[in-house]
Amino acid sequence: MRSLLDSECRVMTSVAVACQVVRQPARQHLLMRILEAVELIPLTEFRDVSRLLAASKSSDVVDAHVAAIAEEIGGAVWTYDIKDLKSFGVDLLGESA
Numbered sequence: 603m604r605s606l607l608d609s610e611c612r613v614m615t616s617v618a619v620a621c622q623v624v625r626q627p628a629r630q631h632l633l634m635r636i637l638e639a640v641e642l643i644p645l646t647e648f649r650d651v652s653r654l655l656a657a658s659k660s661s662d663v664v665d666a667h668v669a670a671i672a673e674e675i676g677g678a679v680w681t682y683d684i685k686d687l688k689s690f691g692v693d694l695l696g697e698s699a
Contacts, residue, residue, distance in 0.1 A: 618663065680695040
C-alpha cells in the first residue's frame, strides 16, 4: 500500500469502505493515515450502483460502489476481496487477481 500511495497513481475508494473498516479510529492509527491519503468518493449516485447490483446478482452495495468508481474512471480495483468483486466485471489487482 505504501508504494501505491507514494506512486503517482490516483488512489480512491468509496466512503462506504471507510465506514465498513473504521471501528476504533483512536486505535487504528495506520488505517486512519491511509484513509487520509486516499480520495474518498461519496455514495451519492445510485443508478450505476443499482445497475451493477442487478447485473451481478449481488446485494453488496459497498462492492458495487467500488466497482462503479473503477468503471467511471477506467481504473482497476486493488483488493483482497477478489471473489466478490469479480462478479462486477472490473479490472482487479491484488491477491490472486
